[in-house]
Amino acid sequence: MSLLPFERNTLASPAWFVPYDDFARKVRGTGVSVLLDRFADGVWVPQDTAAVRTPSAAIAYPGLGARAATGLRHRARFEAAGYRPLYPADGEPFDATTVGVEFSAAPENTPEPRLVRLLPSAEFPYPPGVRTVHGVVVDAATRSPVANALVEARGRTSVDLVPWQERTLTGELGAFRLALRWDGEPGEGNTEVFRLEATERPGRTGSLEVRLPAGAATRHVIEIREQ
Missing domain, CATH: 2.60.40 (Immunoglobulin-like)
Structure with missing residues (x-):
């Protein structure tokens, strides 16, 4: 700017x-x-x-x-x-x-x-109709919540293959809510697959696959560990 x-x-x-x-x-x-x-x-x-x-x-x-x-x-x-x-x-x-x-x-x-x-934080007022998933980021060893962790999802749109990215940061208790406005990878039985990645710092990350629509209401847990 x-x-x-x-x-x-x-x-x-x-x-x-x-x-x-x-x-x-x-x-x-x-x-x-x-x-x-x-x-x-x-x-x-x-x-x-x-x-x-x-x-x-x-x-x-x-x-x-x-x-x-x-x-x-x-x-x-x-x-x-x-x-x-x-x-x-x-x-x-x-x-x-x-x-x-x-x-x-x-x-x-x-x-x-x-x-x-x-x-957007976990309390962000997403507009009506925006598809989201939610959950918590924890330390894999201690199960303690990881505050301020970066949670991301990436992909490409199905028609024109334009790259997309969604990001959020966890709250003090490790909670997150992430928008998924674009297409995921095609999965079995009319599902879409998204890979969520969480980062605390370089070398401490975690990931999780989410399948929609079945996983929309699930509380997803991403475990952070040394890589």
Whole structure:
């Protein structure tokens, strides 16, 4: 997403964030709050610096870099009802322990806008008619729930073979609810087969096959283990 020229000229910010609704596939301009922390003496300290929203839906912290010492670390944490933020940038490995987007509040920083994807949570109000499956992600050894695990399904549409992807993040008790809006692999007896993959961090993953429509009401359990 590009910023309007006057936004760049009037807002000097060491970080720019663009909240993106991963389910709707569009920028989310409302209903998102941002919490800012500063790293000091080995701990993250909440800050009262207010974020500014630009006309193009970006979130910035004008003047923060000018007031900060070079290399001072900050992080931004995002909240939106019905969503959970996916903090690693596109192409970065996922880690459930990542708490926010870190950045250096230095005067010389001139960053590009950073897309922050908001994934549906287990409580997300899916529109009527959207097909979903639900369940829980647990540690295979301890059976403890895995919070903030990434649950995904991928495939291709049956007609034009366009790749599709659905994603969600588990809640604090490991629960998930995932939309399956596109076609699965053909199965026996008029069923569709979907492969759900769960990731806690690189090397700790799990997977499960789901067959619809029979498995729509089942509470599916995905076990995470070292790979």
